[in-house]
Amino acid sequence: MALSTRMLLAALFPLALAEASQSTPAEIAHQQASYLENVRICKYSAWTWAAIIFVVLVYRWTRTLLHHIRQLANLNGSLHDGRQRYFSMPDQRWAHVKSSIIIAPLLRKRHNREFNLSGAVNVGTLPSRLEAIVLIGYFAMNIAFTVITINWRDPGVWYEDGISRTGVLAVLNMIPLFLLAGRNNPLISLLDISFDTYNLIHRWAGRMVVFEAVAHMAFWMASKIAKQGHAGWTTIGKAMASSEFILAGTIGAAAFVAILFQSPSIVRHAFYETFLHLHIALAATAVGAVWIHLKLLPPGPPWPSFLFAAILIWVIERFIRLVSLIRRNTGRGITKAQVEALPGDSVRVTLRISRPWTFKPGQHVYLYMPSIGLWTSHPFSLAWSSEEVDVNSDKMPTNRQDVLASKKATVSLIIRRRTGFTDRLFRKAEKSPLNKFTTTAFVEGPYGNQSFESYGTVMLFAAGVGITHQVPHVRHLVAGFANGTCATRKVILVWVIQSPEHLEWIRPWMTEILGMEKRRDVLKILLFITRPRSTKEIHSPSASVQMYPGRPDVGALIEKEQHNQIGAMVVSCCGTGSLSDDIRKSVRDRCERTEIDFCEEAFSW
Template sequence: MASLSRWALLAALPSALAAAPAYTPEQLARLAKAGEENMRVCKYIGWTWAALVGATLVYRWSLELLCHVRKLANLNHGTSSDGRQKYFSIPDEKFSAMKNHLITAPLLKKRHNREFKLSAATNVGTLPGRLQTLFLVGYLAMSIALTVITIDWHTPDQWYDDGLNRTGYLAVMNMIPLFVLAGRNNPLIFLLGISFDTYNLIHRWIGRIVVFEAVAHTAFWLAKKTFTMPDAKAWAVIASSMAHSEKIMTGTIGTFAFVGLLLSSPSIFRHAFYETFLHVHIVLAIIAIVGTWMHIEEEKSKVFLVAAVSFWIIERIIRIVSIIRRNVGNGGTKAEVEALPGDAVRVTLRIAKPWKFRPGQHIYMYMPSVGLWTSHPFSLAWSSEDDDPHNEKGLPMSRQDIFAAKQTTMSLIIRRRTGFTDTMFKKAELSPAGKFTTTAFVEGPYGNQSFASYGTVMLFAAGVGITHQVPHVRDLVAGYSNGTAATRKIVLVWIIQSPEHLEWIRPWMTSILGMDKRRDILRILLFVTRPRSTKEIHSPSSSVQMFPGKPDVGALLTKEQEKQVGAMAVSVCGTGSLADDVRKGVRERYTSTLASLSFPQVRDLATLLSTSLVNLYDLQPGETVSLFAGNSILYPVAMWAAVRVGARVNGANPAHGVEEMCEALRVAGTRVLFVGLEGLSVALEAVEQVGLGRQRVVVLCEEGEWEGKVQGVRSLGELVELGKTLPEAREWSIPPDLSNKDVCGYLNFSSGTTGKPKAVMLSHHNIIAQCHQLAQQQVVSPGQRYKILAVMPLFHITGLVRFCHYPVFMNGECLMLPKFDFTTMLQTIIKYEIEELILVPPIMIRIVKDSAARPYLPKLREVVKRWSSGSAPISPEIIALLQREFPNAGFRQGYGATESTACISAHPPSHFDYKYATTVGKLMANTTAKVISLTDSGVELGPNETGEICAKGPQIAMGYLDNEVATRETFKNDWFHTGDVGHIDDEGLLHISDRIKEMIKVKGQQVAPAELEDLLLGHEAVEDVAVVGIVDEYAGERPKAVVVLKQGVETGETVGRELLEWVKEKKVRYKWIKEVEFVKEIPKSATGKLLRRVLRDRERSGVGRGLVVRDERVAAKL
């Protein structure tokens, strides 16, 4: 009975629908007004697109004009790389910041091009960039806003119709950009210079918006029926409409087609079944278009659809015409496919009607004998002109005949994957001679790019990505040779799995290496990630070098940026992870991170961190917290967290090897170890060897910054967050019976003649006293806040005092460079107007000698008021150069040691002058010094008499931790015996002339001769050895080994090189030996004590020296 009732109801529906009342005049007027409103909303979308295109066009044309001007301005600078393109090498700060934070930025921290994968073969897509995300979110927000504005949501009878019509209009309107952006011949690619990949991303998201608007359009129609009628009648009307109404039926078909497009388009399906996806996509799109066309009644709405479809048809016609034009005639286009080692093929195309080849071009290739209907994009790697084998005209009689006798070939390298490329490789591999020739069709070319306006060009490639970079190399080398390019430096970095991959481009690279002036401009760095043996890794020349493993992208970028010529371009083509690494490296070098912490923030973070250290690590007062880390704004957080609960802070060099770190941990008695990411692997091995355990290692980084988790190891950021959930640790106070003179707050390492590190105990009183002493000599320009640039490491005594404590004492600012970068340092000095520079001599040398600093010198002269040094000797020649380049700046020299909390003496403001630079200033406040005889320590000498310098004052350390013998030797009756030889002149200026303790200072780092002597004596060829410091213009001093070889070992270059490498393998870089000198015996006293003074005198005079083997490369690396 119920069934009969339904059939009766459906049978009665046509008459019921026919009898439905017509719209009243008021309703018609309202619908007309709504239609006008919908058209206005569609115009908003049109104007938005016009504004975006216009703004991007202005931006793109501005960049093109800049590139053109830059190129023209630098064409006549000569071909020597010494002709620096100074103006264009200085980055614009605001534009750099915009590129760093928006234009080239990934969505989050780093990941952008690296795919998300469910498995090795299942790709689920990538994250869009920050600018792309901003556009997509903005466009989505605009679409939602335009859907809901001006609709009367309080009147149900109205909002059904208004929502229904609005979503329909917007869906059709958005089809215009949807279809325009889908095409390979999208005119916006040429106009705006935006890649097809970006347009494809926008196309996908606009497609999703269209689908959701179409679904919403259907939903409004269903809502109108179901909410205004009884349920039974409503669904009967809906069913009848779908069955009998062409408008509703075609609309429903179109909606289902749109939904099918959405469901079939996720990345996982596109990448797994690309060819199937492409054909299904086209069929569903046609069904959706036809359904929508038949559904629409208003002619003005159809205009949008006509425009969208017209763009699509025109684009298809252009593609067909391009294919016919390029491939028909002259025997058609032929492709020679040759199988290559490493699962690749080289495709050489003899195109029927070729074009002018340009770097950066790609084509779509059809090969019917391999894949009937498929086309795939490939980068063009090479173009050349060969004799036409089909030319039968005999000798050329005219210019036309000469050109006709040549045929242009274009080549591709294609890596074997799945589907089309797999079939092509197998066919070539099974063919005679490993190659076959077939008919092909080429569509294109698309895209092109020129780096000819850049002075420095760095090209990264991984695997088959080299095909994109080789044309740039050839083009730029040729442009350099013939004077049509501004480029003066090209660095090609190619990462391959095996040396056999070199065969892919060997003929082309041979051609490039034979080009005129190639050696003046091009360097090639090859990195082999999976060599079968070390014998495969060999560098053919200094300009073509091969290395095992993966490159340190950041280090390579830094090296080239420091010596860049003019503007610098960086390009990458390879894996997603390589692209992300290069992008990260480039962004880090756009500008500083601008991360900052105020002292109240440091205090709050230190409170939370100390709470975790006490609650989770049971840290007690007097125990040691070690910081083996580079400069970071989190370093003071860890330092003051330990101090807050009464622990001692121990800073040490993060570049230590395992053996050196183990010794440091033992000497300091470390209970908790903070370590930077760069030293984590060494730290984990060291803590296991000393029995500390990895659970007491903390990585010095914020939460979420550390990707590679290690079980049991936490980050500083993680401990800060945990501190919020734990009972706050009480702040430690000095016991009533003690003062801050009696409490050791800091342990800094200092080596003695034994070569073993000694932990110098510094009290809180020492640190505070030194800050007061420094403040009495400080000069800050009126209206300026004290600012200092932390170039030197924080674990050094200078870093501990001058960069961690003194800025707080002065209520000033400390700017830190996490990694030393010469150009960034210069930019930071200028940007923040840092008046006083505390630098080691090698950096001062670079500023006055390195050509990379020249563009910055005019600004530096305006900013720098004072140079400050003291960690190593500085030669009169460098002082003269500083005075010549910076005649209006002052110079301040300081003298001290770790045992004196940095400074015993320094130049006061009255002596900020270059003429006092060879002295080390006057004594700090409340400091007393005396000079004692070198032969009788009980005799105190007078002015201008030379002896050992001794000092006492509030900054003199407490002694050495757990080393009473060394403490008694060095600290006698409150006097610190420095071990340095010098005198005090009549003006009270201290002069240092020699060193008793024999320590070698390399760029401010102490090297104990005994430590290197012990190491060299462990070599099977060494009988005896003495290590002394020799003058080095760059580092101040460098170690030299004077060696006696065992009987039977032949003196010569080979054993010398072997000893140099022996030290390199086992010691940190600044301890490397510069020279090895072979002698018959080491000069010693009657008691057997080494006479190093004799060796130094011999070094100065050059008399009696033996065979010397030098490592000339080390100076550039230090």
């Protein structure tokens, strides 16, 4: 019994192990009760997360079911048979919830528009109101779990309780920290929440881990100073120099603090690749130090298993990515990328995938090009997919298998020149013969997908290279209208570009779309040129493809389409932060009149 008590004391308060023999029975009983309370706190935290996931899951399943019912009900309906009209009428209470919480910005209007100190210095964006509620709730939960059941009236007690409680919570929070950082996070598809949102929560979970780790160390230092006065500083220094346990904890805390100061948006955006490599190195240092810190505890408490779970999540996610990379890019040859420089500081990347997949709107991939970016990867929306015949094959196809083998699936991206990887990619294409070059590439993904098939009216906004996200929706919905597999009866594409030369980015794809069956019955395209060289550049080819100078009045455009709305309506945007914020406000102002949803596509890091 004495040995087990000493082991429990070491697990609870390893720094006080030397004084364990002087502990009174009352102190030992308190320490045992504190250990059990920490275990209960961990269980409360787990149940809280489970409850949140369950609620979101029920919401997601209900929403998916209602959208499916709406799509089935309107597959064969005409414009005037009443079915589409029924689904255009909003539920006022739900519309108010959408307007005030779900799609609302944090304050008045600004959400995705970045705060820029200069053209090259970006300090980030504001979370949405719903994201802020989640983050505030997460912080409130952790603060509550830190302070409850601790006797704050007795300094001799709360120092030791604070040490153990903050240490336990710091390790516990590393599980969601690692889970939400992964591209293959199962909650993305399970809850239909974007990686962008999970990445936001990951950053704040990381900050919580840092705060808890710093508090853990501060409680320990304060306890020494409270007991020994100025001599406590000497004790602290000796412990850091001579105790492997204390040294490992100090290194871990220092690495966490370094991550905190290394990861703000202003650093990430200005030096992303440097940030990424340093971030991984510091995280590995912190995890290794905490692992040593916990392994020096006697066996028994579950705290090391929390860290092991976090590490296991990271290992499994990386293993899945590696297997996906190998499987996707090897087989019938290696994936190749043809890179072509385009007007407007952009490139078109055509990927000949070794093992293709079923292309769906809303997908994106992570692209590796070792000759340009070594081992780094970058996310890009998939703009187009097609099949091409392998003209270099020496074998004449003689059967169906040969015909299929001679066809190569390709997917295409449009990448705008910025800094780092995209700048090097553009410059190499620009200097190559015919402004083209071919290189080995590796594709990770695809990730995500998005369906607007249950909406009668679909309005797609894009600015600049954001068109890559919307073109697949246009092709899919026009085809679905022609073959009767979707409820969509109106598709309006609004594209804002600086110059007519940017039309070259998607000209071959748009030519194919304009030639699709029944396209004129469903699709309308509005082009806005913000910096035309002359008015002669502005001309509308037809009634269904119109071109205008200047920026669009998004509120007026949405108002016009809402007035003639067919069925439920969705407004999607992919572009600049200011455009997204304008569209969000316009939808919020009108979502209580008819059934209208808002969908925003954005990559952030």
